[in-house]
Amino acid sequence: MRHLIKGRTLGRRTEHRLSMYRNLAVQLIKNEQIKTTEAKTKEIKPVVEKLITQGKKGDLHNRRLVTSFARDKSAVSKLFDDLAGRYESRQGGYTRMVRAGYRKGDAAPMVVLELVS
Numbered sequence: 001m002r003h004l005i006k007g008r009t010l011g012r013r014t015e016h017r018l019s020m021y022r023n024l025a026v027q028l029i030k031n032e033q034i035k036t037t038e039a040k041t042k043e044i045k046p047v048v049e050k051l052i053t054q055g056k057k058g059d060l061h062n063r064r065l066v067t068s069f070a071r072d073k074s075a076v077s078k079l080f081d082d083l084a085g086r087y088e089s090r091q092g093g094y095t096r097m098v099r100a101g102y103r104k105g106d107a108a109p110m111v112v113l114e115l116v117s
Contacts, residue, residue: 008039021047022070028095029075029083033114035100041111045095048113052087052094055079083115090116 010017024044028034029051036044051069054062058080067076087094093116100110 008043010039010043025051026070026072026075028113028115029070029079030072033112035110035112037103038097038099038109038111041097041113045097045113049092049094051079052083053092055084056088058084086117 010020012020020040021044024034024036024040025048028044028048051066054066063076063080066079067073070076070079083094096114096116098112098114100112102108103110
């Protein structure tokens with residue numbers, strides 16, 4: 001039984017999965033839109049929401065926390081400078097999932113994850 005086990009493993013080891021989360025979060029922050037599978041989207045969505053919330057706080061401690069996760073200075077500066085101002089009056093719900101059909105090779109459900117304007 002899977003009691004008290006949260007999240008999907010996505011068929012990857014922990015290090016690979018966390019690295020994939022970092023990569024997806026950074027790409028979403030940089031490009032403001034990514035296309036990936038539904039399972040990956042459901043896992044990365046709360047991570048990005050928390051990063052944006054930390055960006056809205058804007059203090060040095062939160063900037064260091066985001067930098068330690070994202071490891072990309074351009075993404076961190078965009079998050080704190082541009083996105084934090086855009087979402088300062090919004091109380092959560094910074095991302096939107098739009099279904100985009102099925103992948104041709106394995107029929108995996110694809111989703112476009114985008115930042116709400």
